[in-house]
Amino acid sequence: MTLAAVTLVVVAGAWALRREPAGTAPPPAAASGRPPASAVVSGAATVTQAVQPAASGQSAHAGVRYTFDGGVTGPVLDGAGRLPLRIRSAGGELSAVPHAGGLAVRFPPRCEHYGAQSCARAILQSGPAEFLNPGQGAFTYGASVLVGPDETSKGANVLQKGFSVGDSQFKLQVDGAAGHPSCVIVGTGGPTIYVALASLTVADGRWHRVECSRRDALLTVAVDGQLKGRSAIPSSLSIVNADPLCIGGKGTSANNDQFTGAIDDVYVTKAA
Template sequence: MLVLVLAGCAHGRGVLTPVVAEPSKPGPGPAIGAAPGSSAPVHSGTAPGVRFTFDGGLGEPVGDASGRLGLRSRKAAGGQLSAVPHEGGLAVRFPGRCEHYGAESCERAILQSGPAEFLNPHRGSFTFGASLLVQPNETSKGANVVQKGFSVGDSQFKLQVDGEAGQPSCVIVGTSSATIYVALASRSVADGRWHRVACSRSNSLLTVSVDGAEAGRATIPSSLSISNSDPLCIGGKGTSANNDQFIGVIDDVFVTRTA
């Protein structure tokens, strides 16, 4: 499948680059391991990641489960975030769908950390994702779930649910190339039910899984490195009119990398 994706965090603008995403294959994902064969930083062992359950509500800062990183809300055009019940705890509902995508009048609201260099995976294996609730009428042209970094002049990892079909995809961009690599899921999550979506990079493979089953994959260079000083963004890439606002509910956001 040929995929053209415009990626970016905060206010960066991406470059459309074709990347061939391989069809989903059955079976478990690849084993976690560091990428060999380059002078770029390689890490081994384990390092702390982050996990946001939101069970403590939206009092700022919203801390992750280990207290390593805090989130603050950023809002525009009357956009609001609200805490809603989910599995005995809380999740975050983001603003509703706007009739005119990208209009200045569209409500925007996201959660954003400060600089989070400790989450940089470099060339190592890592996973990130979230639990999502998206109704069939809540899909949109752009819907960013979680991301860190820019796609131009930087590096990036991102989970999104772009497009009317509601198919999640995982995106990564390395420090030395503007090529945007995308693993697109073969199924939609916009069905009014909760789904667990995870992205995993291991050596030369990027995969997207839905509810524990691999749903798509793309081949990437094993030398690709992701390293930046940018914040972690949840629910959108900023508060500009074209912020790729997520519509729906997000819970249990996580990033886990090797050390």
């Protein structure tokens, strides 16, 4: 099947507000805005971002990978022992569940009314992570996800760094009732949101590997190793921000794009 390029162009006026009113949903497949200042991590923001030496043969700045095999009761470190993730919650809980001989992390159950203040919310969030900024360079990011047919939502972030308004961003999401994953990037030069939307659902109660890749003028999304969507992007697009890495949502505000289901093997890898 020929894959059509999917490019969403959003004018700045349509994204003037960084937060949707409680009880409303963001536009489909779009990268929603930055949470209010009160929702930004406090404890994790004080973590010293000292990059430790990586494993032999791996660049100290190549990226990060999280397996969650040590559970989520304390700081979650990447495979090189750096960039701790900490739980941030608003009435929600995270738990470790078995997966592939190790552990994955399960997020709060689906809320009946997206964006309601009463919805349980919980994410994993790092401190500032400038070393993950890809700039104009090639990079990949992704995760393994488990989403049931009854766990889809209008907003469901797997991982995110940065925001779509007045910032830059890369993001993986499984937004919408159909449960089609998509890769999202926004550059520093303007408000245009580029989306590579997969042509199939992952909301079938089985584990799937989803990978986003930016190479020159192309953004792609692959599911279980098969290319399933693409979008043309400017080769000069640059992603640089001082924001943390977030897993499972963009924050803990009511419209935090809370992911429902389980996540494992999260990674961000920059080209050498």
